[in-house]
Amino acid sequence: MTTTPSLDEARARVREQGGQELLERLEHLDGRVADLRATRDRDADLPPAPGAGTAIDFDVVVAGGGLSLLLVPLLADRGLRVAVCERGQAGVVHREWNVSAAELRPLVEGGLFRAEELPELMVAAYRHGICRWHGGGTYPVKGVLDRAIDATRLLAETRRRAEARGVRFFDYHEVVGQSAGPSAIAVRVRPRGGEARELIARLFVDARGAASPAATADLLCPTVGGVLSGLAEGPGLDEVDPGIGEILVTTEHVVEGRQHIWELFPGRAGHATVYSFYYARREEVAPGALLRLYARFWQQLPRYKRGEARLVRPTFGYIPGWSRLGPGPAPQQGRSVLFGDVAARHSPLTFCGFGALLRSIVPGAQAIAAAIERDDRSGRPLAGVVADAPLHRGTGALSRLIATPPRAAQQAHELNALLDAAFGTLHALGNEAYAALLRDEMTADDFLRFLWATARRRPQVYAEVVRQLGLRDVGRWGWQLAREALQRRGLRR
Numbered sequence: 001m002t003t004t005p006s007l008d009e010a011r012a013r014v015r016e017q018g019g020q021e022l023l024e025r026l027e028h029l030d031g032r033v034a035d036l037r038a039t040r041d042r043d044a045d046l047p048p049a050p051g052a053g054t055a056i057d058f059d060v061v062v063a064g065g066g067l068s069l070l071l072v073p074l075l076a077d078r079g080l081r082v083a084v085c086e087r088g089q090a091g092v093v094h095r096e097w098n099v100s101a102a103e104l105r106p107l108v109e110g111g112l113f114r115a116e117e118l119p120e121l122m123v124a125a126y127r128h129g130i131c132r133w134h135g136g137g138t139y140p141v142k143g144v145l146d147r148a149i150d151a152t153r154l155l156a157e158t159r160r161r162a163e164a165r166g167v168r169f170f171d172y173h174e175v176v177g178q179s180a181g182p183s184a185i186a187v188r189v190r191p192r193g194g195e196a197r198e199l200i201a202r203l204f205v206d207a208r209g210a211a212s213p214a215a216t217a218d219l220l221c222p223t224v225g226g227v228l229s230g231l232a233e234g235p236g237l238d239e240v241d242p243g244i245g246e247i248l249v250t251t252e253h254v255v256e257g258r259q260h261i262w263e264l265f266p267g268r269a270g271h272a273t274v275y276s277f278y279y280a281r282r283e284e285v286a287p288g289a290l291l292r293l294y295a296r297f298w299q300q301l302p303r304y305k306r307g308e309a310r311l312v313r314p315t316f317g318y319i320p321g322w323s324r325l326g327p328g329p330a331p332q333q334g335r336s337v338l339f340g341d342v343a344a345r346h347s348p349l350t351f352c353g354f355g356a357l358l359r360s361i362v363p364g365a366q367a368i369a370a371a372i373e374r375d376d377r378s379g380r381p382l383a384g385v386v387a388d389a390p391l392h393r394g395t396g397a398l399s400r401l402i403a404t405p406p407r408a409a410q411q412a413h414e415l416n417a418l419l420d421a422a423f424g425t426l427h428a429l430g431n432e433a434y435a436a437l438l439r440d441e442m443t444a445d446d447f448l449r450f451l452w453a454t455a456r457r458r459p460q461v462y463a464e465v466v467r468q469l470g471l472r473d474v475g476r477w478g479w480q481l482a483r484e485a486l487q488r489r490g491l492r493r
């Protein structure tokens with residue numbers, strides 16, 4: 001019989017393989033969730049707004065040096081003086097990322113890497129990926145999340161190139177508040193163990209991810225796992241095939257109101273990155289959720305993959321998601337921009353923030369440089385910097401559905417059955433449509449065709465959707481889909 005490792009054991013495993021710094025990040029994120037449950041629009045510690053004539057330190061101050069660091073050298077390339085403030089060390093990540101080869105193109109288009117350098121960033125490539133729902137079939141797909149990227153190297157190299165372009169880094173500097181005046185914005189930063197000070201910028205980019213006070217999206221995806229060694233390799237369902245990425249897999253039905261999902265991406269020889277996650281409404285994620293999910297991860301892993309699993313590197317986080325059934329995150333004052341996870345413009349269905357963020361670095365850098373050039377003194381926040389795929393108006397409600405599965409024991413299998421019908425339909429539509437949905441490229445018309453085909457396969461879906469979402473949200477969803485279809489035909493602005 002497997003016993004659940006205690007929270008202390010889960011904490012010890014993270015510390016052992018990730019060090020005290022990584023454990024501190026985990027506990028910081030887990031603590032922030034208490035704040036994320038309440039909708040807040042402001043930091044607590046506000047500096048005075050800069051008046052006219054205040055000396056400007058930087059054109060752009062970026063808060064957060066995680067994946068959004070990819071934007072920074074592109075800003076410097078446009079002649080902007082840029083500072084990055086990171087509460088840990090900028091460019092030091094606790095994650096691994098998967099993406100499709102084509103989605104890496106903006107790294108080259110933005111002038112950050114040469115095309116011939118891209119293969120050096122990849123640690124593995126797969127024949128195909130699969131999705132499989134407990135009690136259902138296995139649905140292969142090509143061209144989705146089929147490249148494993150060395151995230152450590154990608155960001156270390158990005159930081160080196162940013163420094164070479166004159167970007168200033170403030171490591172161990174937490175951003176605690178900001179206030180916009182007509183011509184500049186004051187950003188209050190607190191160095192670890194030191195006194196708070198202000199940096200004055202023309203524009204503030206909030207890239208603090210799920211920990212930002214502006215991360216108000218309605219869904220949250222707690223994710224834990226890491227790079228593991230020791231899992232058995234082979235063709236069996238409970239083994240790792242180094243040529244296959246497991247994109248979405250369940251091995252149980254809904255437990256305690258949550259549908260837990262696995263993801264497994266083979267990496268370097270003998271290694272695989274394995275995650276466990278669930279979708280939830282933001283207000284339902286309690287503080288400490290990541291650590292509890294870690295304890296569950298070790299308990300349930302043998303049901304998913306056999307072998308003597310050893311944690312090589314822990315990776316974890318909260319990924320925000322926006323269902324599009326209510327207002328999305330937006331900057332709350334002038335001279336501010338949201339970038340990356342905090343903006344939650346990535347897919348609410350796959351939560352693939354890496355691919356989405358890559359799509360935004362070139363247009364985002366252009367929009368920020370243009371805003372600084374315009375020197376808008378209206379006090380209006382700068383919206384629309386992050387690319388948003390029209391498809392998300394459709395997939396958002398599906399994500400909300402997964403986040404609120406039926407709780408009754410006799411209905412615990414329903415969500416898996418529905419997802420099996422949906423993915424069986426996608427697979428039957430062909431690889432182009434299937435991959436397009438997972439890469440955020442599907443058109444509204446194809447999405448509607450997919451919904452009708454799924455409903456034909458599982459007619460009870462109508463009742464299930466109304467029961468789980470409620471009539472009001474079903475109405476909003478229908479309106480979003482209709483609006484998108486009309487817009488595509490040029491019948492509505």
Ligand SMILES: Cc1cc2nc3c(=O)[nH]c(=O)nc-3n(C[C@H](O)[C@H](O)[C@H](O)COP(=O)(O)OP(=O)(O)OC[C@H]3O[C@@H](n4cnc5c(N)ncnc54)[C@H](O)[C@@H]3O)c2cc1C
Nearest residue numbers: 064066067068087098175208209317340341352353354355
């Ligand atoms: C475990 C995991 C695996 C993932 N795998 C994939 C994948 O395979 N493919 C994919 O497409 N997407 C993946 N994602 C999503 C992807 O990692 C995110 O979308 C991406 O990291 C978002 O980048 P970001 O810069 O917005 O936030 P982050 O990368 O989270 O960076 C935010 C940074 O802000 C810092 N910070 C927080 N508060 C402050 C503060 N007050 N002051 C200063 N700094 C602060 C944090 O320390 C952190 O470094 C994964 C996410 C997780 C959690």
